[in-house]
Amino acid sequence: MKRFWSLLFLLVPIGGVATFVAAPYFQIWLPEDVSEHGRTIDDLFKFILYLTGIVFIITESALFYFSWRYDATTNADPVKYSHGSHALELVWTILPAVTLLFIAVFQMEAWARAKMKPPNIAPLVEVTGRQFNWDFRYPGPDNKLYTADDIVRTDGKLYLPVNEEVLMKITSADVLHSFFLPNLRLKQDVIPGMDQSMWFKAKKTGGYDIVCAELCGWGHYKMKGRVYFLPRDKFDEKLKEMRQEQDTMRVEVPEEEE
């Protein structure tokens, strides 16, 4: 078939664009955003996606045009060799360089807010990644971590207050992990021996996924958890309940079944 290859390569931009256009209708687009800052991240993501998308369509179309126009089976014109164009070289070096520089400067504030300017508040929880579980340590009534009244949970369920700035400390007990909250657009690599923090304000109550986003060993896939955002009073109640459970000194003996 004539021009088979050029048509085949045309399917790449068509399929590529179609995938992105159709994705939201098949629920394979970005997960629900429940954070205050997530909007910025999503806007950045979309901006870069559109920018690269346009470049993608232009370059793919050019690629298609050349393979169509100069197909060896149909093109009888003699081959012309050109030895580069200084102007063209300048254009496609400077244009991407300027674009990249623009992106670098444009996102600086978002990066700084997400990674460099922790709020000046006490951490509400310490997260420890270990092969293969997320453990959570809440400061007790004294609001200080690493004191005798801390509450430590290993059941993979993290409770946090909603509509409130939250600061978390993140550490690792063994190897590299990455604490990923897809619904909050936050991800923080966890490095043993390094103290890291994460901060955000959630806008919606409910339970959302926690996953490990750094291959940490054979059990990486089962290293997941769930974060629950509760109104402040429910959160305080939950903390109290967990504290009482930790202080339990009695056993509940099940009733004899007759």
Add this chain to the structure above:
Amino acid sequence: MNRISRSKLQISWIALVALVAGCDAASPPAFRLNMVEAVSRETSPEYQREIANVLGALFGTPDEPFALPVTGLDGAKLRMAAGPAWSDEKGTTVGLYRKHCVHCHGITGDGRGPTARFLNPYPRDYRLGVYKFKSTFNPAKPTDDDLHRVLVNGVPGTAMPSFALLPGSEVEALLEYVKYLSFRGQMETQLISYVYDELGEEEEEDENGNLVPIPAPFDPASDGDQREAVMDMLADVVAEWEAAGEQIVVPTEATIPADERSPEEILTAIEAGRELFYGKRANCATCHGPTALGDGQQDDQDSWNKAHKVFLVETARQAESIETREAQAGLDAAGQQLLSADRAVFGVWRKVADSLYKTRNAIPRNLRQGVYRGGRRRIDIFHRLYAGVAGTPMPASGPASPGAQGTLTEAEMWHIVDYVLSLPYEPPSQPLQALPVNVGEVL
């Protein structure tokens, strides 16, 4: 020429079909026999087969588990947990054990799945029916609640993760399957002992009409006495598990410290706990070390490792005995015969010994890390002290059964709970200043 190539083509087709069929017909997973137990008890291959048959009749296979009504196990839950991992369109998942547990705990529940080798501590071997983290007296079985807590909270400090995010019904199914594997493993050990201890020899006529002794066959299907014995064993195993609920350690209400205590009261309790920790009666410091870093006596093993260690030592002894005799000149005919018989036995032992992982010592817990494998509720720590940690060198400070006498009183144990829980938060320099008055007796 044409014919040859056609026949060649046919052969390659047959080979291809055989290969594909061979892949499809991979044998379904089967329970492995406890070879350490079987070989130490001189179980012959015939007996091993018969024991496997009896276990198969009692418990089915990993794909089709089966539990007699007497076990009280829920067949529906077992079927949900067993078999290949698979989920239907509605999202109902079956084969849960193989999805979540098998790669560490193994298909037989022997704690020897493919990833077990890389873990420290090794995953639990369910076949002994011994569980560390429970609320019952030391020799008693765990309650369902105890197993449930381990599944939901995981075991911090080990590779056992939490399964709290699974639907409740799935956790229940896994719990049932763990018990099932324990029942099966305990029965296996008992059958091996039964064959070793109880079955004698029978006489049978050979083709010349002479009476020769042969080992009595183990066939409960046709032998009523044997059937009864097997069912009795099963009933005993089940009874022990069912009695767990009556064996729960319930602290005496009067000795439980008040919920709200002043800092001074807590400090006094901690002081009393420290005194006991270093004292001769509680004797904690011997193993957990004078600094509580777990650096005391470290050369003991838990039951699981000890069984393997004993086996390995015996294998080494046999190897040495054979080597010495081989080096000896002038062995008489009887000696030669004995040597070759011993060599055959040693061959079996060595094969099993080679399949075992390196045994590990039980390292006392570092109490300054604040990691509590069996849970960090105050009652959990109290239970560890009261009943010890079953299967490990950690002894029970309380009585071994209801009504008996323990080494420590409950009030004393609560003091130690306070002391242990305060250890992770003690400044590193404090232990030296805080050495107790009876330090001379310790060091």
